Amino acid sequence: MTELQHASTDCTQTRSRLLEAARVVFSQHGFQRATVREICALADANVAAVNYHFGSKEELFSQALNFNRLKALQAASIDPDINPEARLRLFVRDFMLILLDEQHASSQCRMMARELADPTPVLDKIVHEAIAPLHAFVGRLLGQIVIAPIEEATLKRYVYSLFGQCLFYRNSHPVLQRLNPDLSYDIAQIEAIAQHISDFTLAALNAKIPD
Amino acid sequence: MTELQHASTDCTQTRSRLLEAARVVFSQHGFQRATVREICALADANVAAVNYHFGSKEELFSQALNFNRLKALQAASIDPDINPEARLRLFVRDFMLILLDEQHASSQCRMMARELADPTPVLDKIVHEAIAPLHAFVGRLLGQIVIAPIEEATLKRYVYSLFGQCLFYRNSHPVLQRLNPDLSYDIAQIEAIAQHISDFTLAALNAKIPD
Amino acid sequence: MTELQHASTDCTQTRSRLLEAARVVFSQHGFQRATVREICALADANVAAVNYHFGSKEELFSQALNFNRLKALQAASIDPDINPEARLRLFVRDFMLILLDEQHASSQCRMMARELADPTPVLDKIVHEAIAPLHAFVGRLLGQIVIAPIEEATLKRYVYSLFGQCLFYRNSHPVLQRLNPDLSYDIAQIEAIAQHISDFTLAALNAKIPD
Amino acid sequence: MTELQHASTDCTQTRSRLLEAARVVFSQHGFQRATVREICALADANVAAVNYHFGSKEELFSQALNFNRLKALQAASIDPDINPEARLRLFVRDFMLILLDEQHASSQCRMMARELADPTPVLDKIVHEAIAPLHAFVGRLLGQIVIAPIEEATLKRYVYSLFGQCLFYRNSHPVLQRLNPDLSYDIAQIEAIAQHISDFTLAALNAKIPD
DNA sequence: CATGAATGAGCCTTCATTCAT
DNA sequence: CATGAATGAAGGCTCATTCAT
Numbered sequence: 001m002t003e004l005q006h007a008s009t010d011c012t013q014t015r016s017r018l019l020e021a022a023r024v025v026f027s028q029h030g031f032q033r034a035t036v037r038e039i040c041a042l043a044d045a046n047v048a049a050v051n052y053h054f055g056s057k058e059e060l061f062s063q064a065l066n067f068n069r070l071k072a073l074q075a076a077s078i079d080p081d082i083n084p085e086a087r088l089r090l091f092v093r094d095f096m097l098i099l100l101d102e103q104h105a106s107s108q109c110r111m112m113a114r115e116l117a118d119p120t121p122v123l124d125k126i127v128h129e130a131i132a133p134l135h136a137f138v139g140r141l142l143g144q145i146v147i148a149p150i151e152e153a154t155l156k157r158y159v160y161s162l163f164g165q166c167l168f169y170r171n172s173h174p175v176l177q178r179l180n181p182d183l184s185y186d187i188a189q190i191e192a193i194a195q196h197i198s199d200f201t202l203a204a205l206n207a208k209i210p211d
Numbered sequence: 212m213t214e215l216q217h218a219s220t221d222c223t224q225t226r227s228r229l230l231e232a233a234r235v236v237f238s239q240h241g242f243q244r245a246t247v248r249e250i251c252a253l254a255d256a257n258v259a260a261v262n263y264h265f266g267s268k269e270e271l272f273s274q275a276l277n278f279n280r281l282k283a284l285q286a287a288s289i290d291p292d293i294n295p296e297a298r299l300r301l302f303v304r305d306f307m308l309i310l311l312d313e314q315h316a317s318s319q320c321r322m323m324a325r326e327l328a329d330p331t332p333v334l335d336k337i338v339h340e341a342i343a344p345l346h347a348f349v350g351r352l353l354g355q356i357v358i359a360p361i362e363e364a365t366l367k368r369y370v371y372s373l374f375g376q377c378l379f380y381r382n383s384h385p386v387l388q389r390l391n392p393d394l395s396y397d398i399a400q401i402e403a404i405a406q407h408i409s410d411f412t413l414a415a416l417n418a419k420i421p422d
Numbered sequence: 423m424t425e426l427q428h429a430s431t432d433c434t435q436t437r438s439r440l441l442e443a444a445r446v447v448f449s450q451h452g453f454q455r456a457t458v459r460e461i462c463a464l465a466d467a468n469v470a471a472v473n474y475h476f477g478s479k480e481e482l483f484s485q486a487l488n489f490n491r492l493k494a495l496q497a498a499s500i501d502p503d504i505n506p507e508a509r510l511r512l513f514v515r516d517f518m519l520i521l522l523d524e525q526h527a528s529s530q531c532r533m534m535a536r537e538l539a540d541p542t543p544v545l546d547k548i549v550h551e552a553i554a555p556l557h558a559f560v561g562r563l564l565g566q567i568v569i570a571p572i573e574e575a576t577l578k579r580y581v582y583s584l585f586g587q588c589l590f591y592r593n594s595h596p597v598l599q600r601l602n603p604d605l606s607y608d609i610a611q612i613e614a615i616a617q618h619i620s621d622f623t624l625a626a627l628n629a630k631i632p633d
Numbered sequence: 634m635t636e637l638q639h640a641s642t643d644c645t646q647t648r649s650r651l652l653e654a655a656r657v658v659f660s661q662h663g664f665q666r667a668t669v670r671e672i673c674a675l676a677d678a679n680v681a682a683v684n685y686h687f688g689s690k691e692e693l694f695s696q697a698l699n700f701n702r703l704k705a706l707q708a709a710s711i712d713p714d715i716n717p718e719a720r721l722r723l724f725v726r727d728f729m730l731i732l733l734d735e736q737h738a739s740s741q742c743r744m745m746a747r748e749l750a751d752p753t754p755v756l757d758k759i760v761h762e763a764i765a766p767l768h769a770f771v772g773r774l775l776g777q778i779v780i781a782p783i784e785e786a787t788l789k790r791y792v793y794s795l796f797g798q799c800l801f802y803r804n805s806h807p808v809l810q811r812l813n814p815d816l817s818y819d820i821a822q823i824e825a826i827a828q829h830i831s832d833f834t835l836a837a838l839n840a841k842i843p844d
Numbered sequence: 845c846a847t848g849a850a851t852g853a854g855c856c857t858t859c860a861t862t863c864a865t
Numbered sequence: 866c867a868t869g870a871a872t873g874a875a876g877g878c879t880c881a882t883t884c885a886t
Contacts, residue, residue, distance in 0.1 A: 014871075032243045036856065046872050051857060053870090127389040135390065157407045161376045163383070168375030171382050176371075178338040179346065196368045203418035204411045225846080247881060257847045262882060264846095436850075454665045458877065468851050473878055475849090549811040557812065579829045583798045585805070590797030593804050598793075600760040601768065618790045622837045629836035647867080669860060679868045684861060686867095 015053045017043040022064040027111045031061055031120050062122045065111060067130040069098055074137045084144040085202055091141065092166065092201075093194040099170045100185045100193075135159055146205050158205065165197045226264050228254040233275040242272055242333075273333045278341040280309055285348045295355040296413055302352065303377065303412075304405040310381045311396045311404070346370055357416050369416065376408045437475045439465040444486040449533045453483055453542050484544045487533060489552040491520055496559045506566040507624055513563065514588065514623075515616040521592045522607045522615075557581055568627050580627065587619045648686050650676040655697040664694055664755075695755045700763040702731055707770045717777040718835055724774065725799065725834075726827040732803045733818045733826075768792055779838050791838065798830045 021043035025034045036050045036057050043049070054060040077091040112126055135156075142158045143150075169176070177183050185193075232254035236245045247261045247268050254260070265271040288302040346367075353369045354361075380387070388394050396404075443465035447456045458472045458479050465471070476482040499513040534548055557578075564580045565572075591598070599605050607615075654676035658667045669683045669690050676682070687693040706727050712720070768789075775791045776783075802809070810816050818826075 030243070035854085037854085047856090048858080048872065048874095049870090052872090057856065123385055124389065127386055131386055132390060154407075157404070158411070160379055160383075160387075161408065161411050164377070164379030165372045165375040167379060167382070168371055171378065172371075172374070174334055175338055175342055178335060179343060193368070196365075197372065200369075200372050200415045204415040207414035207418045246879085248879095258881090259847060259849095259883080268881065452665070457875085459875085469877090470851065470879080471849090474851090479877065545807055546811065549808055553808055554812060576829075579826070580833075582801055582805075582809075583830065583833050586798040586801030587794045588797070589801060589804065590793055593800065594793075594796070596756055597760055597764055600757060601765060615790070618787075619794065622791070622794050625840035626833045626837040629840045668858085670858095680860090681862080681868060681870095690860065 014043065014045045014049055018045060018049060018053060018060065019064050022060050023111060026061060026064060031115065058120065058122060062125060065126060070130050070134060073098065074134070084141060088141055088145060088202065089198045092198045093191060095166055096169070096190050096194040099166065100190050138162060142205065145202070162201050165200065169193060225254065225256045225260055229256055229260060229264060229271065230275050233271050237272060237275060269333060273336055276337060281341050281345060284309065285345070295352060299352055299356060299413065300409045303409045304402060306377055307380070307401050307405040310377065311401050349373060353416065356413070373412050376411065380404060436465065436467045436471055440467060440471060440475060440482065441486050444482050445533060448483060448486060480542065480544060483542070484547060487548060492552050492556060495520065496556070506563060510563055510567060510624065511620045514620045515613060517588055518591070518612050518616040521588065522612050560584060564627065567624070584623050587622065591615060647676065647678050647682055651678055651682060651686060651693065652697050655693050659694060659697060691755060695758055698759060703763050703767060706731065707767070717774060721774055721778060721835065722831045724771070725831045726824060728799055729802070729823050729827040732799065733823050771795060775838065795834050798833065802826060
């Protein structure tokens with residue numbers, strides 16, 4: 001519960017603590033189930049603090065979302081000196097690290113993943129600011145790998161196949177935990193998963209070329 | 212437990228109507244957002260009916276789940292006269308129809324999909340009765356396609372890659388709707404999606420063989 | 423506080439008790455200051471009872487208004503066998519009894535008086551259903567007294583002068599109480615006030631005739 | 634108590650701006666509905682300013698009341714060279730201008746009018762400092778018009794009849810607005826109203842003499 | 845067997861006030 | 866002298882559940 005309390009950020013500021021606590025609680029319970037009371041308790045703040053600083057639970061949710069890491073992700077995989085396949089492997093690895101690494105501040109991404117299953121008005125913002133650019137970026141990347149000209153619709157399905165594989169590990173995490181009770185993601189395992197997804201995807205893409 | 216006791220009785224029975232209404236409402240709003248009042252209103256029953264017949268909202272949810280269609284799915288794809296690849300294509304097609312076809316009574320499966328993102332104690336039942344067998348089934352099927360002996364862990368990842376691709380279209384439906392505002396699934400489109408997933412997966416599996 | 427509890431109405435019904443309590447509390451504190459909690463406490467009901475029975479505080483307020491007495495008032499003063507001046511005296515007397523008699527169920531009228539100073543959306547209903555007809559009625563009555571033809575606007579001002587005098591005793595009651603600390607309205611006093619208002623008004627109206 | 638201490642200082646002083654803003658907001662919304670936040674926002678001051686300068690919302694309200702205009706009113710109508718009836722007409726005219734003229738700084742009086750319907754402890758001050766003297770003044774004035782000796786109680790009722798007519802236009806303003814949607818008070822209309830009230834009252838008073 | 849009525853815990857939010865600087 | 870930040874009490878309302886019939 002107090003995992004992020006007094007963490008690296010400037011915790012003397014109630015506002016920052018609220019944002020941090022919100023990410024934890026929202027990513028655990030989703031927007032609906034999360035209560036401002038729990039967030040405030042975790043942030044060691046008064047119940048009224050959320051409304052004072054953000055005006056509403058929804059605005060807090062919206063501001064707790066932080067797409068910086070996702071944007072940095074794209075920047076890192078954009079180096080033109082690396083060939084497209086290697087860039088894809090880099091991207092998938094970083095993406096999975098963000099999605100699965102419980103230790104780091106990836107709760108924003110988990111919040112997003114939750115949001116997908118239980119949309120609130122904030123989803124529009126998420127899609128517009130984070131997901132659409134990400135899909136566009138991955139679309140360009142895959143387009144460079146599949147040299148043969150392909151239809152836009154087909155390219156989209158490749159993108160979906162890639163994201164589907166990646167997101168599965170997050171979205172179906174509760175299921176996987178029950179199927180494999182001793183499941184836990186350390187960095188080595190995350191990298192192995194990322195490598196599998198990259199292998200699988202590249203194999204499918206390359207196999208398509210002769211067609 | 213008693214879910215099939217009344218299966219044969221007239222659907223005018225309150226109990227049956229509640230189950231049917233529950234499937235509709237739960238699959239629309241998820242467990243949390245769905246309200247007992249809405250279910251009862253749709254079933255034309257009293258607010259107290261849910262607790263009277265099922266004891267709790269959660270138990271209603273649990274009993275509203277119905278895995279028959281998923282079980283039938285496996286049965287259909289098990290014909291030994293068909294080669295494994297064709298069986299996989301059949302399975303994916305039927306699975307996607309269940310997941311995406313809004314016209315038919317596949318709301319149970321949509322309920323399950325929602326549940327994954329918002330686990331309740333009922334998830335244990337779902338995993339045990341429906342998902343675990345399904346994963347095992349698909350695991351055996353993929354194992355027949357990848358002739359070369361592979362590790363159990365690797366096979367699992369193949370299964371995850373397949374389900375990840377399939378579930379993406381349901382889990383990320385709100386996102387896809389926003390990315391493609393005129394999105395809608397008719398049977399032709401569902402079959403095209405299924406074919407893509409099958410192609411993609413088989414290409415990846417076959418490419419692996421030389422390794 | 424419990425002045426009306428278990429009064430004459432069917433108090434076994436929570437709904438009725440809520441309406442009764444609402445009239446008491448609303449007329450004491452006005453719409454804003456009145457709290458559903460206090461109303462429910464007075465009605466010996468649960469806090470949720472208001473929302474269960476009426477949906478909202480405002481709808482409770484709206485339904486607590488009851489114009490029957492005002493309507494009866496007009497009916498009583500409409501007897502054609504009595505001359506207009508006597509009918510006016512009757513009307514003023516009955517009106518003042520409703521306005522000032524604390525013993526009887528005139529809290530609706532006090533509620534209305536409060537509403538005037540602190541309008542809520544419900545005021546539209548009050549004006550339309552109760553006040554407009556009342557003004558029209560009194561307008562006709564005064565029109566019969568002032569035989570000479572007068573303009574519509576002038577007639578309205580007569581109506582306002584009459585109602586102004588009557589309502590003063592209710593609206594300015596807190597002031598009058600402080601000016602005359604031992605103020606209290608028994609029936610004799612109310613009748614004396616009514617007689618003064620009638621005298622004053624009729625004198626003014628009659629004095630006008632020669633003009 | 635200290636209300637005039639800063640009277641001479643520049644109105645840019647926070648304190649003065651708060652008083653001015655308070656008059657505007659209180660007269661618009663009444664004591665209850667007015668919020669400290671709105672007053673501070675209008676005065677371009679901090680939320681804490683009210684409590685800092687005045688200790689409480691109620692004390693701000695109390696100090697925002699300013700009876701100078703009412704006192705000036707009496708002074709103006711006290712000229713012994715004018716006959717009592719004319720003085721009454723002057724008084725009523727000026728009083729109605731204060732009550733109804735939205736353009737001028739008569740918000741204090743509107744504040745008082747609101748207060749009557751929603752008493753706070755401040756009402757004691759209002760009654761003692763403003764209303765009681767006003768009633769006394771009008772009582773003397775009417776006493777001079779009704780030459781015949783009358784009882785104190787009767788004189789009081791005349792005063793009430795006069796004030797009732799005047800205040801009606803303010804207290805029932807929300808109602809009148811709804812009855813006459815295109816209602817608005819310009820100076821000509823206010824003077825017409827004042828004339829009607831004076832005519833009506835004087836007619837009644839004079840008619841009484843023969844009694 | 846079923847229900848209309850009622851409940852109580854909990855939700856988000858508002859607001860006058862206080863605190864630390 | 867003044868303020869931005871924070872507080873706690875209270876508000877209306879929702880909802881799954883229970884009760885009495």
